[in-house]
Amino acid sequence: MKSVNFLLAFVLLALASSLASAYDPSPLQDFCVAVNDTNTAIFVNGKICKDPTLATPDDFTFSGLNIPTDTNNFLRFNSNLVTVDQFPGLNTLGVAIARVDYAPGGVNPPHIHPRGTELLLVVQGTIFAGFVDANNTLFSKILYPGDLIVFPLAMNHFQVNIGKTDGLAFASFNSQNPGVITLAxxxxxxxxxxxxxxxxxxxxxxxxxxxxxxxxxxxxx
Incomplete structure:
Protein backbone atom coordinates (compact mmCIF):
# COMPACT_ATOMS: atom_id res chain seq x y z
CA MET A 1 0.00 0.00 0.00
CA LYS A 2 2.85 2.36 0.85
CA SER A 3 4.43 1.73 -2.53
CA VAL A 4 1.15 2.57 -4.28
CA ASN A 5 0.83 5.85 -2.34
CA PHE A 6 4.44 6.72 -3.13
CA LEU A 7 3.88 6.03 -6.83
CA LEU A 8 0.72 8.16 -6.84
CA ALA A 9 2.52 11.01 -5.10
CA PHE A 10 5.39 10.77 -7.58
CA VAL A 11 3.02 10.91 -10.56
CA LEU A 12 1.16 13.92 -9.13
CA LEU A 13 4.44 15.72 -8.43
CA ALA A 14 5.69 15.07 -11.96
CA LEU A 15 2.41 16.28 -13.41
CA ALA A 16 2.49 19.44 -11.32
CA SER A 17 6.07 20.14 -12.36
CA SER A 18 5.24 19.74 -16.05
CA LEU A 19 2.24 22.06 -15.73
CA ALA A 20 4.27 24.68 -13.89
CA SER A 21 6.91 24.82 -16.61
CA ALA A 22 4.60 24.58 -19.62
CA TYR A 23 3.00 28.02 -19.58
CA ASP A 24 2.37 30.22 -22.61
CA PRO A 25 4.80 33.07 -23.31
CA SER A 26 3.51 36.59 -22.80
CA PRO A 27 2.12 37.93 -26.09
CA LEU A 28 4.01 40.69 -27.90
CA GLN A 29 1.15 41.57 -30.26
CA ASP A 30 -2.49 42.56 -29.79
CA PHE A 31 -3.88 39.30 -31.13
CA CYS A 32 -2.86 36.20 -33.07
CA VAL A 33 -5.47 34.61 -35.33
CA ALA A 34 -4.60 30.99 -36.12
CA VAL A 35 -4.06 30.04 -39.77
CA ASN A 36 -3.29 26.76 -41.53
CA ASP A 37 -1.65 28.26 -44.62
CA THR A 38 1.98 29.04 -43.80
CA ASN A 39 2.15 31.39 -46.79
CA THR A 40 -0.17 33.81 -44.95
CA ALA A 41 1.47 33.37 -41.53
CA ILE A 42 3.77 35.78 -39.69
CA PHE A 43 6.44 35.30 -37.04
CA VAL A 44 4.96 35.68 -33.55
CA ASN A 45 6.42 37.15 -30.33
CA GLY A 46 9.36 39.04 -31.67
CA LYS A 47 11.32 39.13 -34.89
CA ILE A 48 13.51 36.65 -36.74
CA CYS A 49 17.03 36.74 -35.30
CA LYS A 50 20.04 37.99 -37.23
CA ASP A 51 22.96 35.62 -37.67
CA PRO A 52 25.03 36.45 -34.53
CA THR A 53 28.25 36.34 -36.53
CA LEU A 54 26.94 39.31 -38.55
CA ALA A 55 26.01 41.46 -35.53
CA THR A 56 27.74 44.85 -35.13
CA PRO A 57 27.94 47.42 -32.29
CA ASP A 58 25.33 49.49 -34.15
CA ASP A 59 22.79 46.72 -33.52
CA PHE A 60 23.09 47.36 -29.77
CA THR A 61 23.09 51.17 -29.67
CA PHE A 62 20.43 53.81 -30.30
CA SER A 63 20.74 57.59 -30.58
CA GLY A 64 18.13 60.31 -30.36
CA LEU A 65 16.64 60.32 -26.86
CA ASN A 66 18.48 63.59 -26.22
CA ILE A 67 16.19 65.31 -28.73
CA PRO A 68 13.00 66.85 -27.26
CA THR A 69 9.73 65.79 -28.83
CA ASP A 70 7.21 68.33 -30.15
CA THR A 71 4.70 69.28 -27.45
CA ASN A 72 2.91 71.87 -29.58
CA ASN A 73 -0.38 69.98 -29.59
CA PHE A 74 -3.69 69.83 -27.75
CA LEU A 75 -2.27 67.72 -24.90
CA ARG A 76 0.99 69.72 -24.67
CA PHE A 77 2.69 66.36 -24.32
CA ASN A 78 4.62 63.97 -26.55
CA SER A 79 6.87 60.93 -26.27
CA ASN A 80 9.39 58.92 -28.24
CA LEU A 81 8.90 55.22 -27.51
CA VAL A 82 11.87 53.05 -28.52
CA THR A 83 10.86 49.42 -28.99
CA VAL A 84 12.36 46.55 -30.95
CA ASP A 85 10.99 48.15 -34.13
CA GLN A 86 13.37 51.10 -33.73
CA PHE A 87 16.13 49.28 -31.83
CA PRO A 88 16.65 45.75 -33.25
CA GLY A 89 19.12 44.81 -30.53
CA LEU A 90 16.23 44.72 -28.03
CA ASN A 91 14.79 41.62 -29.68
CA THR A 92 14.10 38.85 -27.11
CA LEU A 93 15.57 40.93 -24.25
CA GLY A 94 12.22 42.07 -22.83
CA VAL A 95 12.99 45.78 -22.43
CA ALA A 96 12.01 49.09 -24.04
CA ILE A 97 12.41 52.78 -23.19
CA ALA A 98 10.72 56.10 -23.92
CA ARG A 99 11.50 59.80 -23.63
CA VAL A 100 8.49 61.74 -22.35
CA ASP A 101 8.19 65.53 -22.75
CA TYR A 102 5.62 67.79 -21.09
CA ALA A 103 5.05 71.49 -21.71
CA PRO A 104 3.62 73.38 -18.69
CA GLY A 105 0.16 71.93 -18.17
CA GLY A 106 0.97 68.99 -20.43
CA VAL A 107 -1.03 65.81 -19.93
CA ASN A 108 -0.17 62.22 -20.74
CA PRO A 109 -3.81 61.06 -20.74
CA PRO A 110 -5.08 57.92 -19.01
CA HIS A 111 -3.74 54.86 -20.84
CA ILE A 112 -2.50 51.33 -20.30
CA HIS A 113 0.40 49.23 -21.55
CA PRO A 114 -1.15 45.78 -22.09
CA ARG A 115 2.16 43.95 -22.23
CA GLY A 116 4.48 45.83 -19.90
CA THR A 117 5.06 47.30 -16.46
CA GLU A 118 6.40 50.87 -16.64
CA LEU A 119 9.02 52.53 -14.43
CA LEU A 120 9.00 56.33 -14.85
CA LEU A 121 11.97 58.49 -13.82
CA VAL A 122 11.33 62.24 -13.60
CA VAL A 123 14.33 64.26 -14.79
CA GLN A 124 12.84 67.75 -14.98
CA GLY A 125 9.66 69.48 -13.84
CA THR A 126 6.93 68.78 -11.31
CA ILE A 127 4.83 65.82 -12.42
CA PHE A 128 1.59 64.62 -10.83
CA ALA A 129 1.24 60.94 -11.70
CA GLY A 130 -0.83 57.98 -10.66
CA PHE A 131 -2.54 54.73 -11.54
CA VAL A 132 -5.83 53.01 -10.75
CA ASP A 133 -5.98 49.38 -9.64
CA ALA A 134 -8.69 46.76 -10.24
CA ASN A 135 -10.59 47.99 -7.17
CA ASN A 136 -10.77 51.53 -8.61
CA THR A 137 -8.32 52.78 -5.98
CA LEU A 138 -6.18 55.70 -7.13
CA PHE A 139 -2.49 55.69 -6.18
CA SER A 140 -1.03 59.11 -7.01
CA LYS A 141 1.78 61.43 -5.99
CA ILE A 142 3.59 64.63 -7.00
CA LEU A 143 7.01 63.74 -8.39
CA TYR A 144 10.15 65.87 -8.59
CA PRO A 145 13.46 65.38 -10.44
CA GLY A 146 15.04 62.12 -9.33
CA ASP A 147 11.73 60.56 -8.25
CA LEU A 148 10.48 57.24 -9.59
CA ILE A 149 7.00 55.77 -9.93
CA VAL A 150 6.00 52.33 -11.16
CA PHE A 151 2.83 51.61 -13.12
CA PRO A 152 2.00 47.88 -12.79
CA LEU A 153 1.20 45.81 -15.86
CA ALA A 154 -1.99 46.89 -17.66
CA MET A 155 -3.00 49.40 -14.97
CA ASN A 156 -4.67 52.64 -16.11
CA HIS A 157 -2.22 55.50 -15.44
CA PHE A 158 -1.53 59.14 -16.31
CA GLN A 159 0.85 62.08 -15.78
CA VAL A 160 0.31 65.86 -15.61
CA ASN A 161 2.98 68.55 -15.58
CA ILE A 162 1.70 70.82 -12.82
CA GLY A 163 4.82 73.00 -12.83
CA LYS A 164 5.52 76.24 -14.69
CA THR A 165 8.49 74.86 -16.64
CA ASP A 166 8.91 72.07 -19.18
CA GLY A 167 8.93 68.54 -17.80
CA LEU A 168 11.02 65.56 -18.86
CA ALA A 169 10.90 61.92 -17.86
CA PHE A 170 12.25 58.60 -19.08
CA ALA A 171 10.10 55.48 -18.96
CA SER A 172 11.43 51.93 -19.05
CA PHE A 173 9.35 48.81 -19.73
CA ASN A 174 9.84 45.10 -19.08
CA SER A 175 8.72 44.26 -22.62
CA GLN A 176 10.30 44.87 -26.02
CA ASN A 177 6.83 45.87 -27.23
CA PRO A 178 4.67 47.03 -24.28
CA GLY A 179 1.94 48.50 -26.47
CA VAL A 180 -0.18 51.50 -25.54
CA ILE A 181 -3.95 51.91 -25.39
CA THR A 182 -5.21 55.43 -24.71
CA LEU A 183 -8.60 55.07 -23.08
CA ALA A 184 -10.28 58.08 -24.67
Missing amino acids: NTLFGTNPPIDPYALARALQLDVNVVKELQAKFRSSN
Whole structure:
Protein backbone atom coordinates (compact mmCIF):
# COMPACT_ATOMS: atom_id res chain seq x y z
CA MET A 1 0.00 0.00 0.00
CA LYS A 2 2.85 2.36 0.85
CA SER A 3 4.43 1.73 -2.53
CA VAL A 4 1.15 2.57 -4.28
CA ASN A 5 0.83 5.85 -2.34
CA PHE A 6 4.44 6.72 -3.13
CA LEU A 7 3.88 6.03 -6.83
CA LEU A 8 0.72 8.16 -6.84
CA ALA A 9 2.52 11.01 -5.10
CA PHE A 10 5.39 10.77 -7.58
CA VAL A 11 3.02 10.91 -10.56
CA LEU A 12 1.16 13.92 -9.13
CA LEU A 13 4.44 15.72 -8.43
CA ALA A 14 5.69 15.07 -11.96
CA LEU A 15 2.41 16.28 -13.41
CA ALA A 16 2.49 19.44 -11.32
CA SER A 17 6.07 20.14 -12.36
CA SER A 18 5.24 19.74 -16.05
CA LEU A 19 2.24 22.06 -15.73
CA ALA A 20 4.27 24.68 -13.89
CA SER A 21 6.91 24.82 -16.61
CA ALA A 22 4.60 24.58 -19.62
CA TYR A 23 3.00 28.02 -19.58
CA ASP A 24 2.37 30.22 -22.61
CA PRO A 25 4.80 33.07 -23.31
CA SER A 26 3.51 36.59 -22.80
CA PRO A 27 2.12 37.93 -26.09
CA LEU A 28 4.01 40.69 -27.90
CA GLN A 29 1.15 41.57 -30.26
CA ASP A 30 -2.49 42.56 -29.79
CA PHE A 31 -3.88 39.30 -31.13
CA CYS A 32 -2.86 36.20 -33.07
CA VAL A 33 -5.47 34.61 -35.33
CA ALA A 34 -4.60 30.99 -36.12
CA VAL A 35 -4.06 30.04 -39.77
CA ASN A 36 -3.29 26.76 -41.53
CA ASP A 37 -1.65 28.26 -44.62
CA THR A 38 1.98 29.04 -43.80
CA ASN A 39 2.15 31.39 -46.79
CA THR A 40 -0.17 33.81 -44.95
CA ALA A 41 1.47 33.37 -41.53
CA ILE A 42 3.77 35.78 -39.69
CA PHE A 43 6.44 35.30 -37.04
CA VAL A 44 4.96 35.68 -33.55
CA ASN A 45 6.42 37.15 -30.33
CA GLY A 46 9.36 39.04 -31.67
CA LYS A 47 11.32 39.13 -34.89
CA ILE A 48 13.51 36.65 -36.74
CA CYS A 49 17.03 36.74 -35.30
CA LYS A 50 20.04 37.99 -37.23
CA ASP A 51 22.96 35.62 -37.67
CA PRO A 52 25.03 36.45 -34.53
CA THR A 53 28.25 36.34 -36.53
CA LEU A 54 26.94 39.31 -38.55
CA ALA A 55 26.01 41.46 -35.53
CA THR A 56 27.74 44.85 -35.13
CA PRO A 57 27.94 47.42 -32.29
CA ASP A 58 25.33 49.49 -34.15
CA ASP A 59 22.79 46.72 -33.52
CA PHE A 60 23.09 47.36 -29.77
CA THR A 61 23.09 51.17 -29.67
CA PHE A 62 20.43 53.81 -30.30
CA SER A 63 20.74 57.59 -30.58
CA GLY A 64 18.13 60.31 -30.36
CA LEU A 65 16.64 60.32 -26.86
CA ASN A 66 18.48 63.59 -26.22
CA ILE A 67 16.19 65.31 -28.73
CA PRO A 68 13.00 66.85 -27.26
CA THR A 69 9.73 65.79 -28.83
CA ASP A 70 7.21 68.33 -30.15
CA THR A 71 4.70 69.28 -27.45
CA ASN A 72 2.91 71.87 -29.58
CA ASN A 73 -0.38 69.98 -29.59
CA PHE A 74 -3.69 69.83 -27.75
CA LEU A 75 -2.27 67.72 -24.90
CA ARG A 76 0.99 69.72 -24.67
CA PHE A 77 2.69 66.36 -24.32
CA ASN A 78 4.62 63.97 -26.55
CA SER A 79 6.87 60.93 -26.27
CA ASN A 80 9.39 58.92 -28.24
CA LEU A 81 8.90 55.22 -27.51
CA VAL A 82 11.87 53.05 -28.52
CA THR A 83 10.86 49.42 -28.99
CA VAL A 84 12.36 46.55 -30.95
CA ASP A 85 10.99 48.15 -34.13
CA GLN A 86 13.37 51.10 -33.73
CA PHE A 87 16.13 49.28 -31.83
CA PRO A 88 16.65 45.75 -33.25
CA GLY A 89 19.12 44.81 -30.53
CA LEU A 90 16.23 44.72 -28.03
CA ASN A 91 14.79 41.62 -29.68
CA THR A 92 14.10 38.85 -27.11
CA LEU A 93 15.57 40.93 -24.25
CA GLY A 94 12.22 42.07 -22.83
CA VAL A 95 12.99 45.78 -22.43
CA ALA A 96 12.01 49.09 -24.04
CA ILE A 97 12.41 52.78 -23.19
CA ALA A 98 10.72 56.10 -23.92
CA ARG A 99 11.50 59.80 -23.63
CA VAL A 100 8.49 61.74 -22.35
CA ASP A 101 8.19 65.53 -22.75
CA TYR A 102 5.62 67.79 -21.09
CA ALA A 103 5.05 71.49 -21.71
CA PRO A 104 3.62 73.38 -18.69
CA GLY A 105 0.16 71.93 -18.17
CA GLY A 106 0.97 68.99 -20.43
CA VAL A 107 -1.03 65.81 -19.93
CA ASN A 108 -0.17 62.22 -20.74
CA PRO A 109 -3.81 61.06 -20.74
CA PRO A 110 -5.08 57.92 -19.01
CA HIS A 111 -3.74 54.86 -20.84
CA ILE A 112 -2.50 51.33 -20.30
CA HIS A 113 0.40 49.23 -21.55
CA PRO A 114 -1.15 45.78 -22.09
CA ARG A 115 2.16 43.95 -22.23
CA GLY A 116 4.48 45.83 -19.90
CA THR A 117 5.06 47.30 -16.46
CA GLU A 118 6.40 50.87 -16.64
CA LEU A 119 9.02 52.53 -14.43
CA LEU A 120 9.00 56.33 -14.85
CA LEU A 121 11.97 58.49 -13.82
CA VAL A 122 11.33 62.24 -13.60
CA VAL A 123 14.33 64.26 -14.79
CA GLN A 124 12.84 67.75 -14.98
CA GLY A 125 9.66 69.48 -13.84
CA THR A 126 6.93 68.78 -11.31
CA ILE A 127 4.83 65.82 -12.42
CA PHE A 128 1.59 64.62 -10.83
CA ALA A 129 1.24 60.94 -11.70
CA GLY A 130 -0.83 57.98 -10.66
CA PHE A 131 -2.54 54.73 -11.54
CA VAL A 132 -5.83 53.01 -10.75
CA ASP A 133 -5.98 49.38 -9.64
CA ALA A 134 -8.69 46.76 -10.24
CA ASN A 135 -10.59 47.99 -7.17
CA ASN A 136 -10.77 51.53 -8.61
CA THR A 137 -8.32 52.78 -5.98
CA LEU A 138 -6.18 55.70 -7.13
CA PHE A 139 -2.49 55.69 -6.18
CA SER A 140 -1.03 59.11 -7.01
CA LYS A 141 1.78 61.43 -5.99
CA ILE A 142 3.59 64.63 -7.00
CA LEU A 143 7.01 63.74 -8.39
CA TYR A 144 10.15 65.87 -8.59
CA PRO A 145 13.46 65.38 -10.44
CA GLY A 146 15.04 62.12 -9.33
CA ASP A 147 11.73 60.56 -8.25
CA LEU A 148 10.48 57.24 -9.59
CA ILE A 149 7.00 55.77 -9.93
CA VAL A 150 6.00 52.33 -11.16
CA PHE A 151 2.83 51.61 -13.12
CA PRO A 152 2.00 47.88 -12.79
CA LEU A 153 1.20 45.81 -15.86
CA ALA A 154 -1.99 46.89 -17.66
CA MET A 155 -3.00 49.40 -14.97
CA ASN A 156 -4.67 52.64 -16.11
CA HIS A 157 -2.22 55.50 -15.44
CA PHE A 158 -1.53 59.14 -16.31
CA GLN A 159 0.85 62.08 -15.78
CA VAL A 160 0.31 65.86 -15.61
CA ASN A 161 2.98 68.55 -15.58
CA ILE A 162 1.70 70.82 -12.82
CA GLY A 163 4.82 73.00 -12.83
CA LYS A 164 5.52 76.24 -14.69
CA THR A 165 8.49 74.86 -16.64
CA ASP A 166 8.91 72.07 -19.18
CA GLY A 167 8.93 68.54 -17.80
CA LEU A 168 11.02 65.56 -18.86
CA ALA A 169 10.90 61.92 -17.86
CA PHE A 170 12.25 58.60 -19.08
CA ALA A 171 10.10 55.48 -18.96
CA SER A 172 11.43 51.93 -19.05
CA PHE A 173 9.35 48.81 -19.73
CA ASN A 174 9.84 45.10 -19.08
CA SER A 175 8.72 44.26 -22.62
CA GLN A 176 10.30 44.87 -26.02
CA ASN A 177 6.83 45.87 -27.23
CA PRO A 178 4.67 47.03 -24.28
CA GLY A 179 1.94 48.50 -26.47
CA VAL A 180 -0.18 51.50 -25.54
CA ILE A 181 -3.95 51.91 -25.39
CA THR A 182 -5.21 55.43 -24.71
CA LEU A 183 -8.60 55.07 -23.08
CA ALA A 184 -10.28 58.08 -24.67
CA ASN A 185 -9.22 56.91 -28.12
CA THR A 186 -10.60 53.41 -27.51
CA LEU A 187 -13.96 54.90 -26.51
CA PHE A 188 -14.40 57.72 -29.00
CA GLY A 189 -11.85 57.20 -31.78
CA THR A 190 -12.57 53.64 -32.92
CA ASN A 191 -13.09 52.62 -36.53
CA PRO A 192 -15.93 51.83 -36.98
CA PRO A 193 -17.35 53.89 -34.10
CA ILE A 194 -18.95 52.33 -31.04
CA ASP A 195 -22.70 52.79 -30.87
CA PRO A 196 -23.05 56.31 -29.36
CA TYR A 197 -26.20 55.30 -27.51
CA ALA A 198 -24.29 52.50 -25.76
CA LEU A 199 -21.52 54.93 -24.77
CA ALA A 200 -24.04 57.53 -23.63
CA ARG A 201 -25.70 55.01 -21.34
CA ALA A 202 -22.40 53.62 -20.02
CA LEU A 203 -20.84 57.04 -19.36
CA GLN A 204 -24.09 58.75 -18.31
CA LEU A 205 -23.70 61.42 -20.99
CA ASP A 206 -26.08 62.98 -23.47
CA VAL A 207 -25.87 61.10 -26.75
CA ASN A 208 -25.12 64.33 -28.63
CA VAL A 209 -22.09 64.90 -26.40
CA VAL A 210 -20.87 61.41 -27.26
CA LYS A 211 -21.34 62.03 -30.98
CA GLU A 212 -19.41 65.28 -30.71
CA LEU A 213 -16.55 63.52 -28.91
CA GLN A 214 -16.49 60.75 -31.49
CA ALA A 215 -16.23 63.31 -34.28
CA LYS A 216 -13.31 65.05 -32.52
CA PHE A 217 -11.35 61.89 -31.79
CA ARG A 218 -11.88 60.35 -35.22
CA SER A 219 -10.60 63.52 -36.90
CA SER A 220 -7.56 63.66 -34.58
CA ASN A 221 -6.75 60.00 -35.24
